[in-house]
């Protein structure tokens with residue numbers, strides 16, 4: 283891992299403050315602290331790094347000395363990563379993004395990348411090799427231990443999954459195809475505008491999240507014989523949130539909570555770096571303890587050329603010392619970068635194409651089979667419904683028949699009831715008019731009693747049939 287230090291220039295508010303930088307060269311830096319009360323001066327041992335950039339180093343110089351190399355390595359097919367680390371207000375975002383006039387590393391990397399792509403594409407006719415580039419970008423932040431897409435309108439919280447070979451997947455992270463540098467920079471601006479920023483005592487526009495901007499490059503190089511080399515690489519530009527001390531930065535409640543999460547993730551990053559720096563690495567490196575270390579795992583310990591650019595403020599002794607110690611540990615970490623290229627001869631390409639076709643056909647077939655199966659299930663369900671319908675139809679017909687019979691019986695009973703009524707009337711008047719012998723009178727009385735019983739039975743029968751008819755008319 284490459285470690286570089288950038289000493290920020292003094293800001294107007296710091297002009298009157300003493301500097302804590304005793305000396306520096308382009309590879310080392312020494313801090314010192316003067317204690318005013320007893321005039322004792324503490325001088326720290328000199329820290330050595332791959333590169334040290336002094337206060338007056340311009341954005342362009344930083345890019346030329348550091349950034350360009352990572353673009354070239356990415357074009358060779360390596361995954362690369364540059365991350366800025368340091369105390370809040372030490373110049374990380376300035377170094378990474380810069381201003382409109384003083385472009386930072388990310389816009390310069392993008393410009394150089396597209397210049398190189400255009401040059402490669404222009405030169406294709408000369409050597410018979412043509413290169414096809416596909417560039418995509420993604421941008422997300424880790425805010426309060428949550429990964430949030432900065433390029434999607436929903437700003438949804440993303441799930442992070444650990445894959446094989448130290449690779450982490452950010453599920454649902456949007457990836458955007460870009461054809462020109464302007465398109466790329468538009469995405470960078472869009473995402474940066476959405477990044478969580480808050481005001482603290484030390485930095486008016488303090489980044490409250492870790493921001494990870496990734497440029498993915500897919501190159502397909504075809505030679506005169508039709509053989510191909512495919513290279514897949516990426517440039518990850520990580521602007522870490524600043525470490526801070528709550529007391530010094532005098533934060534509000536929200537800022538305090540953010541600060542706690544920032545410090546926790548940076549501490550885990552520090553612990554992981556420390557474990558990786560040991561000669562005998564322990565078995566369980568604490569990646570899983572924070573989202574940041576999970577997401578950066580490949581760049582810390584895997585297939586990546588990684589650089590940590592540690593930024594220090596010129597007037598902060600404790601924080602600068604802590605940053606230099608952190609960076610010093612990281613110096614010992616070694617990653618295992620390799621070129622991510624696949625050679626494909628024309629024959630192999632044909633084979634791949636046939637395999638792809640076969641795979642597509644298999645997928646279509648599986649889809650059709652699934653559709654047919656769904657259709658069969660539906661047809662079975664329709665047949666069952668039809669069967670139920672037929673059964674209900676038959677029952678309806680039977681009920682109708684019962685209903686008709688009952689109606690007929692009802693009419694008959696009504697008619698009989700009327701007949702009986704008139705017969706009774708006739709008997710009653712005849713019994714009054716005619717004086718009948720005693721035996722005949724007894725017979726008449728018994729006949730009248732029978733008639734009354736029959737009438738009662740008839741009434742109950744009528745009531746029963748009325749009930750049944752009511753029931754059916756309800757149906």
Ligand SMILES: Nc1ncnc2c1ncn2[C@@H]1O[C@H](COP(=O)(O)OP(=O)(O)OP(=O)(O)O)[C@@H](O)[C@H]1O
Pocket residue numbers: 290291293368369370371372373374375376377485487488489490522523524525593
């Ligand atoms: N090299 C520099 N030259 C001039 N101004 C600088 C330089 N570096 C940083 N600054 C200024 O210092 C201030 C703090 O810088 P910046 O916001 O980049 O800090 P930071 O480390 O990203 O802070 P935080 O972690 O709080 O987000 C900004 O106003 C920025 O413009």
